[in-house]
Structure formats: structure tokens, C-alpha cells
Amino acid sequence: MANSIFMFLKPELKMKHLLALFYLLLTNIIVLPQQPSNVSTQSGDDVYDIQDNVLIKTRDGASLSATVVRKKENGEPLPAVLFYTTYDQGERDSIFGKRAVDKGYVGIVAYARGIRTNLNDYFPYEHDGNDIYELVEWISKQPWCNGRVGMYGGSYTGFAQWSAVKHIHPALKTIVPQVAVMPGYDTPMENNVCASALCLRWSNNILRNEPLPNNIYNEWFQKGSSYRSMDALAGRPNRIFQKWLQHPDYDSYWKSLIPSADEFAKINIPILTTTGYYDGAQIGALQYLRLHYRYNRHANHYLVIGPYDHPGAQRMPASTLMGYNIDPVAQVNLEDLAYEWFDFILKGAKKPDFLKDKINYEVMGANEWAHAPTLEKINNQMLTLYLSETRLGQNQLLSSERPKKSGFLTEVVDFRDRQNQNNFFTPSIINNGLNAGTGFIFITEPFTEAFRINGSFSGQLSAVINKRDMDVSVVLYELMPDGRYFYLTRYLGRASYAKDKSTRRLLQPENRETIPLGDTRMVSRLISKGSRLVIGLHVNKHPFEVINYGSGKNVYDETIDDAREPLNVKWYNDSYIRVPILK
Numbered sequence: 001m002a003n004s005i006f007m008f009l010k011p012e013l014k015m016k017h018l019l020a021l022f023y024l025l026l027t028n029i030i031v032l033p034q035q036p037s038n039v040s041t042q043s044g045d046d047v048y049d050i051q052d053n054v055l056i057k058t059r060d061g062a063s064l065s066a067t068v069v070r071k072k073e074n075g076e077p078l079p080a081v082l083f084y085t086t087y088d089q090g091e092r093d094s095i096f097g098k099r100a101v102d103k104g105y106v107g108i109v110a111y112a113r114g115i116r117t118n119l120n121d122y123f124p125y126e127h128d129g130n131d132i133y134e135l136v137e138w139i140s141k142q143p144w145c146n147g148r149v150g151m152y153g154g155s156y157t158g159f160a161q162w163s164a165v166k167h168i169h170p171a172l173k174t175i176v177p178q179v180a181v182m183p184g185y186d187t188p189m190e191n192n193v194c195a196s197a198l199c200l201r202w203s204n205n206i207l208r209n210e211p212l213p214n215n216i217y218n219e220w221f222q223k224g225s226s227y228r229s230m231d232a233l234a235g236r237p238n239r240i241f242q243k244w245l246q247h248p249d250y251d252s253y254w255k256s257l258i259p260s261a262d263e264f265a266k267i268n269i270p271i272l273t274t275t276g277y278y279d280g281a282q283i284g285a286l287q288y289l290r291l292h293y294r295y296n297r298h299a300n301h302y303l304v305i306g307p308y309d310h311p312g313a314q315r316m317p318a319s320t321l322m323g324y325n326i327d328p329v330a331q332v333n334l335e336d337l338a339y340e341w342f343d344f345i346l347k348g349a350k351k352p353d354f355l356k357d358k359i360n361y362e363v364m365g366a367n368e369w370a371h372a373p374t375l376e377k378i379n380n381q382m383l384t385l386y387l388s389e390t391r392l393g394q395n396q397l398l399s400s401e402r403p404k405k406s407g408f409l410t411e412v413v414d415f416r417d418r419q420n421q422n423n424f425f426t427p428s429i430i431n432n433g434l435n436a437g438t439g440f441i442f443i444t445e446p447f448t449e450a451f452r453i454n455g456s457f458s459g460q461l462s463a464v465i466n467k468r469d470m471d472v473s474v475v476l477y478e479l480m481p482d483g484r485y486f487y488l489t490r491y492l493g494r495a496s497y498a499k500d501k502s503t504r505r506l507l508q509p510e511n512r513e514t515i516p517l518g519d520t521r522m523v524s525r526l527i528s529k530g531s532r533l534v535i536g537l538h539v540n541k542h543p544f545e546v547i548n549y550g551s552g553k554n555v556y557d558e559t560i561d562d563a564r565e566p567l568n569v570k571w572y573n574d575s576y577i578r579v580p581i582l583k
Contacts, residue, residue: 065116069097069107077146079346086112129163140171154178154314174345182284184254191493203240221543224560250501264295276308306362324429327367365526379454379580387575398442408570415563421542439538455580461515462572467550471540481530
């Protein structure tokens, strides 16, 4: 769950298209599991022995539903592959089990507590670790299993694997978390900013409520009611939505769902993570990896990352992503790679040749894979660029020199004005133009030599505002020599949580404040000679994420009545971004 890839809306994009585009891009974080690729159909379904709706009792009395798929007339115990999901796609789900059978395993598709049984028992993220332990216990004791179990899958299924290794069952030999979400960290909120499709639409659908009205986000935006009231406004009371809104901080509730420091230190099974540069869940997927290595310096953890979105980093990526033709070498079937990994770990085959080192990443534009022992080794320089008040054509200079004199640019955002919006997006990676809205666009001079951006940009904003808080969006592009803009990545975050996601520290009106920028998505891209880097800077205001009016109240309780006077921001010229590069 995390990212709708917001950018600046081109003027020609009309409001009537906005909702459709939003839903299109939100599937980049919350999607139904993609069907496995290349499932064998030559022999027909008569080769499979499928046991559907097998009920497995947990020690606390709950029942978990599972589908077990085996090859007929196979009496030899085999390793098992478990696909654990929070979605129910009916008979289609058996495809995951069939895929495992085709690869020489027993396949098990198991459902989170309450799914396929009683939805009143369903509480997302809360029971998965213990329930998976008991599933693995049951699987490992079946006569068709040789006592070795692996897990794979993406999104919620990726999270569930990290929940499972909080207390690892001895039979669980490896996990392959793909595009794994991290609750409270990248979904349903990113840097403490809640996205409505992740928070309300997802939970509404999983509870099998009537679909939300198509115009609910725009209706809420125009009405100016509190974010907390949105489910009532839609006529769809939602217990999950309301519970999540009780935790605006990245607090103990969210943190308890993933391994603690001590638990990460004890994770010694081999792990393969896959994610993408345009995957909404990349922030969480990489945070799991960082925490694993932080607390266990002997971690055996591999990463594969490339120009993929949420679905593409789980299966066979599409050759064209958001209008961009990905490099041919990036067209890697990541599900096949997962099974090569299982063969390596569960059957003693050789390690996949593709995994040259612990960190494996594709360099967009170079058509090559690069490899490094750690994330820190993928770059060797940091390019520091300042948000200058100096004009550069119609925009501002993104300067490599620290300013000698203090200066600032002023942005004014009227939250009571519902005719204009900030922080829109485009569905394309390559764009013909940008529109700053109330914000600013900063552009470097052309680069005299090529280099690679490798990693996640960071930085610090310096600002004075007349309110107590704001939500900030910073977008990074390459302006190519042909005049087109290549979207790289972005930052979205709440100023009051920028220094600590767990504790809100309100800004002091009219005081100069520093706002660190962190938790942006990693990207690797060959920046050509003659290209420029571009930063877009905005304050958030639009229908699809919560609106922070800056009053200092709980943002979920604020209404348009809390908007009062417009927000005035002075962006100072000692604000900067740091872009990790490799030369």
C-alpha cells in the first residue's frame, strides 16, 4: 500500500479524468494477486489433486481456510510452497498451487483469518504471524511434505512473510517477500500522510461492503468535512478505517506488526526481496531489508529491484510501464526467479546465476544490471542542490552552490478554495511539460557529463509558515536534452512528523523550521550528458489524500472551518536535496 505516484497535473488534463487516473495508479499499491505466469495447461487439470477449503484449527480456536494442490499419483514427500493471502478470488487462487506443482512442489494457498470463514474475525495484519506459524506446523506434519516449507508473494502477502518470521517455525526455510507493504509506514499512510484509496477503499472492499460511490472523494473535498467522517459520508461505516485513524503516529500498534530489533537479529533464514522503482510499497520493502541488516550483520538477504510497478515486481513485468519502454534486460520473470530460489534453498540446486551479489538493480537507460554487496555501495558521491530564489527562465535555479545571502520564495495555499488543487499526478513517466500550480519548479544547468543516479534522494527544507503544520510533496525529474521530463521519484510527508514518525512535533508559526526529507523511493537511472535535474515543490491539497489544514488539531478531525486564512510558506534558499550518484 503506498504510493499513487503524484506529480504535477498538466493543464490539459481535465477534472473528469482525475478519478479514473487515480484509480489506475492506486492499483500500484493495493492490487489483487496477479495470476502466476506460464502455468502448465498441456496436461489439463486432471494432473492436479486439489483439496479446497481445508480448515485448519489454530490453538486459540480460529479456523483458517486453505487449498492444497498436489500432483496426482505422487506419493513422494516434497517441499511445500505456501502462498498466504488476504484476498479471495475463488477457484482462480488454485493457480498459485498449480504453479508450485508444475515446479515440483506441493502448493498451498491459505487465507488470512476471517477470509473464507467469518469476516467478523478479520483484522488486517494483526493475527498473521501466529496464524502462519500454525499453518507451517500443520503443513510440515502432512505425509506429502518433507518438512521443508518456503513462502512467496507480494503486497499483503509480502508483509505476512515478515510477520511470520517474528517467530520462525523450524520448517520455514526461506521467504520471498515481493513488494511487501509495511503497515503504518507505507500503507495506509506514507510519512504519516493517509491515502484514501489505501485507507478507505481497500478496507471497504475487503469487508465486502457495497462499493464506494464513484464521486466520494470529490464529494468529501467539496464538502470540506473531516477525514474521519468519510466512511459515514459514503454511507459505508467501516471499522477498519476507523481503527487505523486512531493511530496517526507510527506508534506501538503499527510497530508491533513487524519484527522487533531482537527478532530481526534472529532471522537467519535466507531471504529474497523483490520490488520496483515505481512500486508504491518500495519504501516498506527496502525498510525491511535495512532493518534486517541493521540488527543482523550476518543476514543472508538478497534484493532485486528494477523499473517495475507493484504488479510487475511480482511476476513478469510489462514491457511498457506508464508509457515508458523498459530496457530489454529488465524484462525478467520474477516469479520464475522465486522458484529458482526455492530450488536453491529447498532442493539444494545452485544459486540463481542472476543473483551476482546481495543488491541487484537495473540501471534505466543503460540496459544493464548492476550489483553491489550493500545498498550503501551502489553510489560513491552525493550531489547537493539548493532550491534557489534565482530565476532560470520561467522557473527557479536548482543550484550546486550554497547561497551566499539568505533569500526565499513565497507559496500561498488557500485551503478554502476548492476550485484549485495541488499535488496532482500524471499517469506517464515521460512528460512533455510540467505545471507548478501554487508551488515551484527548480532546474539545474545542463550537466557536462553523464552519470548515474543510484539510490534514494534526501535533503532538508528550510521554511517559515503562518500555521502549525503542512504536508509537503517534492518530485524529482530528469529534463532530457530533447525537452521531455522523465519522472524519477518523489517525497510525500507531514512536516510535524519529518523528524520522527512516532511523535508529532508541531511547527511554531512565524519561526524558521527545518524539515528533513527521508524515505523516498530508490531509483537507478543513467543521466545523459546535456540533461538537467528538476525538483517540483508543493504543499498538498487534493481529494485523494487527507488534507492537513495546519491548525495543529488531529488532522483526521480538521474540517474546512479550520482552514481560516491561507497558508503562507516562505521557502528559504538554504533548502537542499541530496542526490546519490555513481561516477
